[in-house]
Each structure stands twice: as structure tokens, then as C-alpha cells.
Amino acid sequence: TTAARAAVMGARGNSGMMLAHFLIGFGEALEGLPTASATDVARAVREGARHLEQALDEPREGTILTVVRDAAIAAERAAGESADIGHFLRRLHAESERVLARTPELMAVLKEAGVVDAGGKGFVRMVEGVVRVINGDPILPADNWAADDSALAAAALADIATERDFQFCTEVLVRGEALPAANDVRTRLHDFGGSVVVAVAGDILKLHVHTDTPDAVFTLAEQWGTVTARKADDMRAQHRQLSHVDQRRVAIVVDSTSDLADPILDRHGIIQVPLQVVFGGETFRDRVDLKPAEFYRRLRAARELPTTSQPAPAEFVKAFRAARSEAEEVLGIFVSSRLSGTFASAQAAVQAAGITNVTVVDSRAASLGLGLLGLRAQELADAGWRAPAIATELRRVRAQSGFLLTVATYENLIRSGRVSKGKAWIGGLLNIRPLLEIDQEGTVQVVDRIRGDDQVVPRVLAELTRRLTPRPAQLRFGIAHAEVPEVAERVRMALTAAFKPREVLVAPATAVLGTHVGEGAWAVAYQVEDGTPEPTDD
Incomplete structure (x- = not known):
């Protein structure tokens, strides 16, 4: 029972959970017995297999289920031949090894990866450990079971590949x-x-x-x-990393404030580091543990506004190491250093972990202002640019680009110190909406104050027209919104008609941005890419 509880608490992935189920059934069959005979243990193995099979919606042959079920049949046969517990366990181990070796023939993904089932192997090694104790042999240290990197990658890939429909x-x-x-x-x-x-x-x-x-x-x-x-x-992301054979030249890393949708990150192979959002005493990883729709649901019900914090150091190290495993160089692009400590923490993580060939860029932007830079970086990487040259080009592009933002409530701005309570009270009384920007230094500044909700969209479009005249040849837009998709669509249509841009991305503002601007806010990032030079390095 103790082993079963420990297995439940420590189980990871499908294989770990399945092994835990076996141990629960095994433990229940032996519960209350002061000692266990070979027959008792054989019955417990059978009950463990039965408990596991009943727990699965779609039992698959070639997994731990096959190993424990076939081993249970052999166990009962061995118990009938001899009451010697040592003989019984050795037979159980030998049969388990035989069935394990057969698992690749029963599951195509295992055969393709050249590995056996991970859960089945865990069961076999557990039985082997018991046999070694019975025989008086020393227990081998963990180092003896270490596989080479290619074998570990193949095993992990096989585990992931069994179902790729969900993220x-x-x-x-x-x-x-x-x-x-x-x-x-x-x-x-x-x-x-x-x-x-x-x-x-x-x-x-x-x-x-x-x-x-x-x-x-x-x-x-x-x-x-x-x-x-x-x-x-x-x-x-795991599948992309593990299945990557030929290294890319440059891998791109962004943080979760980029507001790039998951399909876009997937399609371009961009790696994301999640910031953290705190509701009460509960901490969530932005866009991993907490998607935008769930965030706004919680925000509406919350008595206190949430807070945000930069990614945990381990998240940076994990992302940079994953990126380096699939590319010669890494370029990390992060939210403005004037708005968050994320950029500085990324630099510190690279240095502390000793990860080489990593270039870190302060975007001096946020939301899709950062996201559009990430997309441009990936395009340049795909075109063969090196990371330092991409970083230089991003700084040039950022200098001719911008980000406009408007909010529907002052509450979040008050708490962040952007607006005083007095100004917020007057603004609310007069129905005045602030038009904000992230300037070239990466700080938030007031551009205008707009009276009347119906004047907000026309005023933002007028400001964009002023800034983008004459019209750039290479122009992209990004529209981020906090639960106002109808406004985002109206703005998208207007921008498309007026500017004929290369692209207009529309995305829900994720939890970090939503925390600071509140529901009803929306923003437009514009990115001017005119004048891109040839790369200066090979």
C-alpha cells in the first residue's frame, strides 16, 4: 500500500500512471496478510494486471499492460510448480523480460523508434530488483541504467507519438x-x-x-x-525537439507576453518561456497552466486583482537548453526591460547555466509588438541569418515600429501606478479613455485622451494613419484584445483596407497583459520592415 501511494504521487506520464495502477491492485490483493506465499504473490500480480486493465479506456497491446498480464499467467503457473518464492520470482522476471522484448512487434511506434515500452521496462526492472535482493546480489546504482541520449530521445518520442492530437x-x-x-x-x-x-x-x-x-x-x-x-x-514542443534530426542554424525563444497563438509558435518552431500569474496564493504559468479564456473567467470572479512575475529561472534554462539541442545558435527576444525583469533574468540564466551561443535581445515592446519581432526573427533565421545579425536587424525594425493601447477600465492602471486615483475618477466621470503607447525606450506613455467610447477606434486609426504616411511597403499589424473580439475584427478590417499590409494577426491578450490592462482593453502593434539589408555575417 505504501508503494502504491508513493507510485501514485510520483507517477509521470502514461507509463508512470499505469505502473501506479498495477501497484494499487497488487497492494490491495496482499492487504492484511502478515506474510505472502508464492501463490499469494501470483494472485496479487494477476489482480494488479486486472486493476490496470479496468482503469484504461482503450487498452493497448505492447504497453505495460501486455507485460504484466502475460507475466501474471506465467506467475500463477510457476506458483503451482513450486512454493519456493525465489524460484517463483525468477520465473516471473524471465517471463517479463521475454514479453517486454516482444512489445515493439505489438506497437508500430515502438518498433519505429527502436525501443521497448517504458512502463513495461519499469515493471521488469522492479521485479529484477526484488530478484537481486532474494539472490543476495547487490542493487545496481542508477548510473548502470543510464541510456545514451539517442535512446532516451527515441523512448520519449515513442511515448509522445502515441497520441499527438492534443497539445x-x-x-x-x-x-x-x-x-x-x-x-x-x-x-x-x-x-x-x-x-x-x-x-x-x-x-x-x-x-x-x-x-x-x-x-x-x-x-x-x-x-x-x-x-x-x-x-x-x-x-x-517535445515532439519537435526530439524528432529534429538536422540542426537548425538559429532557434528563436520568446516569452509568453508575445501573444503569439500556439499554432503560430508550432508552425514556426518558436520556443516560449511562460511568465507567472498569481491569483491569491495560487501561481500559474501564463498560457500553459492558464489560457486566456480561463484567465478572464477567473478575473471576473476574483475579489482581488491578480499579480504577475517573471519566469522562474528553471523555465529559462529549460527553454534555452531545448533550443540549443536543436540549433547551433539561440536568439531570445523578451518583453521590454522597462516593464519587466524578464530580460535581465534571461541574461542571468544564460550566464549561470553556462549555455553557449545564446544572444538575448530587449524588444522594448510587449504583446504582439514582441510577437511580430519574433516572427521576423524566425523568417531571417530561415533565410540563413546568424543570431547577432538578426538581433541587429530587429533593433532597426523596432526603431521604426510602434504599439498603441487603449483600456476600458482604470482599475488595473491604478494598481500598476500608471494612473492616479484622482485622474482615474475624473476620467471615468467624463468617459475619457486613455490612448497609450510603448515608446522607443520601452516605457508606457500617454498619447491622447479620447472622450466617448465611439471615438476610440476612429482616433486610433487616425493616429496610425499619421504615423504610417507615406505607407510602408513592408508592413505588419498585430491586434491583441482582452475579450473584445468584435472590436478586434472591426479594426482588422479597417487596417487591411487602409494599408494593404503583409499580415494582420489577431489574438486574445494573454494573462500577463490582461492583468495590467483589464478586460475590454485592446492594442495595435505595427511593424515596418522596409529597408532590410543583406546580412553582414555568414
Whole structure:
């Protein structure tokens, strides 16, 4: 039972959760026995296999299920031949090894990757450890089991490749005195994704699901008890990294304030570092644990406004190492250093971790102002530019680009110190909306004060026309909005008609920007790319 609880708490991924299920069934079969005979253990192995199979919505051959089920049959046969526990366990180990070696023939993705099932291998190694103890052999240190990098990558790729329809491998650990039944949890989770595995052991519930909305899964789990741990790993990013054979010249890294949609990040291979959003005492990774729709739902219900903080140092190191694993050089582009400590923390992380060939750029921008720079950087990288040359070009482009922002509420600006309470009171009384910009130094400045909601869009369009006359030949726009898609669409149509730009991106403002500007805000980033020179280095 202790091992089962530990397995539930420590399980990671499909394979870990499946092994935990086996141990729960195994432990329940032996519960209350002062000692266990070979027959008892054989029955427990069978019960573990049965418990595991019942926990799976779509049992797959070639996984740990095949290994433990076939091993259970051999175990009962061995127990009938001899009461010697040593003989029994050696037979169990030998049969498990035999079935494990056969798993690639049962699952094409394992055969393609040249690996065996990870969960099945974990079970076999666990049995082997018990056999070594029975035989009086020393337990081998972990180093003896270390595989080379290519084998680890192949195994991880096989695990990811079993289901690529959803983006995030999501897990939650819940503690509670009145936890729901595992079957009830599975039924609820089917609304959110696939590869559902749920384990309940005493006052502990662990769930695993592949989903596009991990934040909604976290919210659901909060109904059942106290969430003590959670994670959401981006499987698409993992698959891209692990399946990359030929190194790219330059990999691009941005932070989550870029407001670039996930499909765009995926398509261009841009790696994202999440900032953090704090609601009460709960911390979320922006756009990983907390998607925009869930953020605004929480914002409307919150008694206190959330706060934000820069990414954890480990997130920078993780992103830069992932980028270096697939590229010769890395270019990191981050939110304005005048608005956040993210840029400085990125520099410190590179130095502290000793990661080489990394260039870090202060965008002096935010939201899609940063996002458009990231897209331009990726285009230049694809064209063969080196990271230092791309950084120089981004600074040139930024100097002829800009970002305009308007808000619907003063509450968030008051708390951030951008507007005094007195000015906010007068502004609200007179229905005055501020028009703000992020200037060339990367700071927020007031451009104008607009009276009347119906005048905001025309005034922003007039300001853009003034700034972009004569019309640039190479122009992009990005429109970020905080739950006002109808305004964003109106602005998009107007910009397209007036400027004939290369591109107009529209995206919901993510949690970090939404925290500071509030619901109803929207912004337009414009990026002028005229005058791009030839790269100066090879």
C-alpha cells in the first residue's frame, strides 16, 4: 500500500500512471496478510494486471499492460510448480523480460523508434530488483541504467507519438477526504481530451490527460479537494525537439507576453518561456497552466486583482537548453526591460547555466509588438541569418515600429501606478479613455485622451494613419484584445483596407497583459520592415 501511494504521487506520464495502477491492485490483493506465499504473490500480480486493465479506456497491446498480464499467467503457473518464492520470482522476471522484448512487434511506434515500452521496462526492472535482493546480489546504482541520449530521445518520442492530437500532457495531484471514484473522474475528463488515466489511493487522487485546455482541467480538479501538484508539458514542443534530426542554424525563444497563438509558435518552431500569474496564493504559468479564456473567467470572479512575475529561472534554462539541442545558435527576444525583469533574468540564466551561443535581445515592446519581432526573427533565421545579425536587424525594425493601447477600465492602471486615483475618477466621470503607447525606450506613455467610447477606434486609426504616411511597403499589424473580439475584427478590417499590409494577426491578450490592462482593453502593434539589408555575417 505504501508503494502504491508513493507510485501514485510520483507517477509521470502514461507509463508512470499505469505502473501506479498495477501497484494499487497488487497492494490491495496482499492487504492484511502478515506474510505472502508464492501463490499469494501470483494472485496479487494477476489482480494488479486486472486493476490496470479496468482503469484504461482503450487498452493497448505492447504497453505495460501486455507485460504484466502475460507475466501474471506465467506467475500463477510457476506458483503451482513450486512454493519456493525465489524460484517463483525468477520465473516471473524471465517471463517479463521475454514479453517486454516482444512489445515493439505489438506497437508500430515502438518498433519505429527502436525501443521497448517504458512502463513495461519499469515493471521488469522492479521485479529484477526484488530478484537481486532474494539472490543476495547487490542493487545496481542508477548510473548502470543510464541510456545514451539517442535512446532516451527515441523512448520519449515513442511515448509522445502515441497520441499527438492534443497539445499538453497534463497531470494533477489532489488530496481530499471525500474524493470521487476513479470512474467518475475519468468520465468528466473525457470532455477535455484523451489518454485519460486516473488513480485513487486513500486520500490521494492523481489524474493524467492529454488536452488542449490544462487550465480547465486544473479548475475541475479544485472541486474535488486540495490541488497539491500540477503540470502541463507541451507535447508538440517535445515532439519537435526530439524528432529534429538536422540542426537548425538559429532557434528563436520568446516569452509568453508575445501573444503569439500556439499554432503560430508550432508552425514556426518558436520556443516560449511562460511568465507567472498569481491569483491569491495560487501561481500559474501564463498560457500553459492558464489560457486566456480561463484567465478572464477567473478575473471576473476574483475579489482581488491578480499579480504577475517573471519566469522562474528553471523555465529559462529549460527553454534555452531545448533550443540549443536543436540549433547551433539561440536568439531570445523578451518583453521590454522597462516593464519587466524578464530580460535581465534571461541574461542571468544564460550566464549561470553556462549555455553557449545564446544572444538575448530587449524588444522594448510587449504583446504582439514582441510577437511580430519574433516572427521576423524566425523568417531571417530561415533565410540563413546568424543570431547577432538578426538581433541587429530587429533593433532597426523596432526603431521604426510602434504599439498603441487603449483600456476600458482604470482599475488595473491604478494598481500598476500608471494612473492616479484622482485622474482615474475624473476620467471615468467624463468617459475619457486613455490612448497609450510603448515608446522607443520601452516605457508606457500617454498619447491622447479620447472622450466617448465611439471615438476610440476612429482616433486610433487616425493616429496610425499619421504615423504610417507615406505607407510602408513592408508592413505588419498585430491586434491583441482582452475579450473584445468584435472590436478586434472591426479594426482588422479597417487596417487591411487602409494599408494593404503583409499580415494582420489577431489574438486574445494573454494573462500577463490582461492583468495590467483589464478586460475590454485592446492594442495595435505595427511593424515596418522596409529597408532590410543583406546580412553582414555568414
